[in-house]
Amino acid sequence: MDLVPALARxxxxxxxxxxxxxxxxxxxVQVPAxxxxxxxxxxxxxxxxxxxxxxxxxxxxAVVTWLAGAAILGSNFIGAFTLQKGLAGIxxxxxxxxxxxxxxxxxxxPNQQKILGLTPATDxxxxxxxxxxxxxxxxxxxxxxxxxxxxxxxxxxxxxxxx
Amino acid sequence: xxxxxxxxxxxxxxxxxxxVILYIAVKNFLM
Numbered sequence: 001m002d003l004v005p006a007l008a009r010x011x012x013x014x015x016x017x018x019x020x021x022x023x024x025x026x027x028x029v030q031v032p033a034x035x036x037x038x039x040x041x042x043x044x045x046x047x048x049x050x051x052x053x054x055x056x057x058x059x060x061x062a063v064v065t066w067l068a069g070a071a072i073l074g075s076n077f078i079g080a081f082t083l084q085k086g087l088a089g090i091x092x093x094x095x096x097x098x099x100x101x102x103x104x105x106x107x108x109x110p111n112q113q114k115i116l117g118l119t120p121a122t123d124x125x126x127x128x129x130x131x132x133x134x135x136x137x138x139x140x141x142x143x144x145x146x147x148x149x150x151x152x153x154x155x156x157x158x159x160x161x162x163x
Numbered sequence: 164x165x166x167x168x169x170x171x172x173x174x175x176x177x178x179x180x181x182x183v184i185l186y187i188a189v190k191n192f193l194m
Contacts (some may be wrong), residue, residue: 085193086194
């Protein structure tokens with residue numbers, strides 16, 4: 001194995017674990033915790049001290065994961081994204097990961113900035129932002145399931161696809 | 164109809180269904 005793809009794969013896994021780990025943290029832990037915390041008036045601890053830090057690592061680990069993934073694909077980058085024969089499995093994984101990266105930067109982060117008061121927003125705008133951010137986050141959680149299947153099985157375990 | 168993404172389990176089930184659909188599509192039409 002060449003050094004660059006090996007290091008890129010290592011980095012892809014490290015950053016990917018952080019990205020998807022934080023995605024699952026938001027969906028499995030923080031969302032229900034905020035609901036309970038809002039009921040007893042302790043949500044500020046999470047929204048002020050935890051959420052901004054989690055979002056910082058979340059959105060940047062998404063970028064690192066994508067870039068390292070692109071480096072692993074190397075000369076197969078175009079072939080994967082155009083779903084060429086033999087690369088369609090990893091290509092589907094790459095497309096799902098790319099859609100998820102878009103959701104992070106175009107939907108989740110801008111709306112979380114409004115929710116957390118990092119950018120000015122009216123109460124009505126905050127309520128709308130909460131809905132959009134939740135659905136974008138849940139969409140990413142849903143997409144992570146086939147994404148990980150195709151990432152894990154799309155290239156290195158081609159037997160799954162009869163290759 | 165309730166949005167399945169409003170619940171964790173709805174989200175997981177949607178993800179599993181999407182995995183099966185994409186797997187069948189890739190195996191039959193793209194490989």
